[in-house]
Amino acid sequence: xxxxxxxxxxxxxxxxxxxxxxxxxxxxxxxxxxxxxxxxxxxxxxxxxxxxxxxxxxxxxxxxxxxxxxxxxxxxxxxxxxxxxxxxxxxxxxxxxxxxxxxxxxxxxxxxxxxxxxxxxxxxxxxxxxxxxxxxxxxxxxxxxxxx
Amino acid sequence: xxxxxxxxxxxxxxxxxxxxxxxxxxxxxxxxxxxxxxxxxxxxxxxxxxxxxxxxxxxxxxxxxxxxxxxxxxxxxxxxxxxxxxxxxxxxxxxxxxxxxxxxxxxxxxxxxxxxxxxxxxxxxxxxxxxxxxxxxxxxxxxxxxxxxxxxxxxxxxxxxxxxxxxxxxxxxxxxxxxxxxxxxxxxxxxxxxxxxxxxxxxxxxxxxxxxxxxxxxxxxxxxxxxxxxxxxxxxxxxxxxxxxxxxxxxxxxxxxxxxxxxxxxxxxxxxxxxxxxxxxxxxxxxxxxxxxxxxxxxxxxxxxxxxxxxxxxxxxxxxxxxxxxxxxxxxxxxxxxxxxxxxxxxxxxxxxxxxxxxxxxxxxxxxxxxxxxxxxxxxxxxxxxxxxxxxxxxxxxxxxxxxxxxxxxx
Numbered sequence: 001x002x003x004x005x006x007x008x009x010x011x012x013x014x015x016x017x018x019x020x021x022x023x024x025x026x027x028x029x030x031x032x033x034x035x036x037x038x039x040x041x042x043x044x045x046x047x048x049x050x051x052x053x054x055x056x057x058x059x060x061x062x063x064x065x066x067x068x069x070x071x072x073x074x075x076x077x078x079x080x081x082x083x084x085x086x087x088x089x090x091x092x093x094x095x096x097x098x099x100x101x102x103x104x105x106x107x108x109x110x111x112x113x114x115x116x117x118x119x120x121x122x123x124x125x126x127x128x129x130x131x132x133x134x135x136x137x138x139x140x141x142x143x144x145x146x147x148x
Numbered sequence: 149x150x151x152x153x154x155x156x157x158x159x160x161x162x163x164x165x166x167x168x169x170x171x172x173x174x175x176x177x178x179x180x181x182x183x184x185x186x187x188x189x190x191x192x193x194x195x196x197x198x199x200x201x202x203x204x205x206x207x208x209x210x211x212x213x214x215x216x217x218x219x220x221x222x223x224x225x226x227x228x229x230x231x232x233x234x235x236x237x238x239x240x241x242x243x244x245x246x247x248x249x250x251x252x253x254x255x256x257x258x259x260x261x262x263x264x265x266x267x268x269x270x271x272x273x274x275x276x277x278x279x280x281x282x283x284x285x286x287x288x289x290x291x292x293x294x295x296x297x298x299x300x301x302x303x304x305x306x307x308x309x310x311x312x313x314x315x316x317x318x319x320x321x322x323x324x325x326x327x328x329x330x331x332x333x334x335x336x337x338x339x340x341x342x343x344x345x346x347x348x349x350x351x352x353x354x355x356x357x358x359x360x361x362x363x364x365x366x367x368x369x370x371x372x373x374x375x376x377x378x379x380x381x382x383x384x385x386x387x388x389x390x391x392x393x394x395x396x397x398x399x400x401x402x403x404x405x406x407x408x409x410x411x412x413x414x415x416x417x418x419x420x421x422x423x424x425x426x427x428x429x430x431x432x433x434x435x436x437x438x439x440x441x442x443x444x445x446x447x448x449x450x451x452x453x454x455x456x457x458x459x460x461x462x463x464x465x466x467x468x469x470x471x472x473x474x475x476x477x478x479x480x481x482x483x484x485x486x487x488x489x490x491x492x493x494x495x496x497x498x499x500x501x502x503x504x505x506x507x508x509x510x511x512x513x514x515x516x517x518x519x520x521x522x523x524x525x526x527x528x529x530x531x532x533x534x535x536x537x538x539x540x541x542x543x544x545x546x547x548x549x550x551x552x553x554x555x556x557x558x559x
Contacts, residue, residue: 016370020370021374022374023373023374023375023377023378023381024378026371026374026375026378028253028314028351028352028378028382029251029252029253029254029314029352029363030251030252030363030364030365030367030375031252031253031352031361031362031363032361032362032365033352033359033360033361033362034360034361034362035359038358038359039358039359039360040358042357042360055362
């Protein structure tokens with residue numbers, strides 16, 4: 001389950017499944033370079049266009065750490081960006097203030113996005129990791145009536 | 149541009165002032181410090197140099213020594229030439245960060261004015277703090293007087309910053325006996341000193357935004373061991389660069405330093421191995437004993453405590469019959485650290501000299517020429533007997549009944 005805007009390099013290996021090189025090949029001072037090439041104004045380059053190196057967490061996946069996952073429902077979302085702001089792992093992908101979906105390579109399933117979602121019903125809900133996203137969307141709850 | 153300082157051919161400087169002048173001449177970018185006796189004047193003077201326009205750099209007053217060394221790590225990772233000073237309790241508070249600095253391969257220079265470690269609280273010189281740093285991954289160079297504190301601080305930048313080393317370097321001097329005793333010091337001019345040290349060559353600097361880097365990564369059992377091994381190798385092999393820098397320094401000044409200093413060892417039958425100001429006391433005692441009592445005494449002193457000069461020790465002590473290794477730090481439940489190093493070096497040679505351990509001078513207790521002479525005389529007795537006539541570890545200069553441990557098992 002790659003999610004949106006997953007490039008060739010995003011989450012290409014499990015964290016810890018790097019090639020186990022010997023002492024003579026590890027970097028000096030445990031210094032890790034984020035990119036394979038020199039970059040300019042990298043903050044203005046979109047993540048999927050950055051030359052991330054194998055040392056950057058962008059290229060690793062930690063999807064296996066998750067037991068529950070957020071599922072995103074576009075039909076209810078108002079693009080308020082709350083989830084994007086609050087996600088502790090920058091795993092909400094949004095472009096031009098339009099919510100696109102979840103980076104399932106890096107999402108840990110903490111549920112903060114669901115907690116901060118203000119819509120009724122919520123546009124993000126937690127489901128079991130094994131649950132199919134389409135099936136999850138089919139079970140989406142109805143709008144709750146305001147209690148008088 | 150920083151102002152130049154006009155120096156005389158001979159200056160009267162104490163060890164602290166000498167070290168601070170070397171830091172100024174190296175034009176350190178950042179000194180982050182939390183002053184502590186007896187090294188306070190090093191950073192105090194440096195702060196004055198910055199304030200008075202003699203250095204283009206930053207002086208940062210930290211909230212503790214832990215903070216001071218942490219700021220040094222940050223500034224060095226950012227890409228600057230960085231130095232600070234400390235002693236004793238301050239050194240102990242820095243200790244955690246010392247390992248960070250060396251693990252990140254940041255060539256910070258730390259001028260350590262050796263002082264006893266509490267409790268009981270004591271501001272005088274012994275080697276308790278220096279010994280606490282011996283596994284921290286730093287190059288440790290020992291100065292025995294003010295001139296050496298100046299010379300070796302200049303050398304420290306050149307050693308640590310060499311691209312084949314890239315390790316932090318401590319320059320040690322003894323609290324008060326060196327740090328507060330004014331002596332004649334022959335400095336280099338500002339131009340000569342800076343030309344010797346050279347411009348700082350940044351490596352993986354965080355302020356290079358075109359190559360963003362992570363410092364301080366976490367590694368568990370899958371990677372930690374390989375990184376530590378690589379770092380150990382760099383420190384083990386740094387002796388090549390130390391030798392090269394000492395050679396260059398000799399060409400410039402005529403003053404020759406060696407990783408293992410040897411005095412009157414050509415024909416020595418007995419020897420003292422020591423560190424710090426004690427070396428000069430032992431040399432004086434050896435000269436007198438040779439003249440007055442016909443004892444062929446010599447002195448061996450590791451200038452480079454880390455990396456430890458094993459090969460040079462093996463050669464220096466190859467023909468010596470009895471060796472006294474002096475530790476100015478209470479080993480607390482073991483033999484002294486220097487004794488263990490010497491025995492480790494000699495155990496793999498056929499020489500097999502008689503080696504004993506003396507604890508002395510704790511908390512600044514004076515180590516007199518007569519104390520050194522008595523130690524030499526005991527070595528002479530060992531040499532003549534062909535076996536160790538004393539216990540393996542003895543306390544020298546201690547009041548009360550004689551304190552000694554371990555019978556020798558060789559006779």
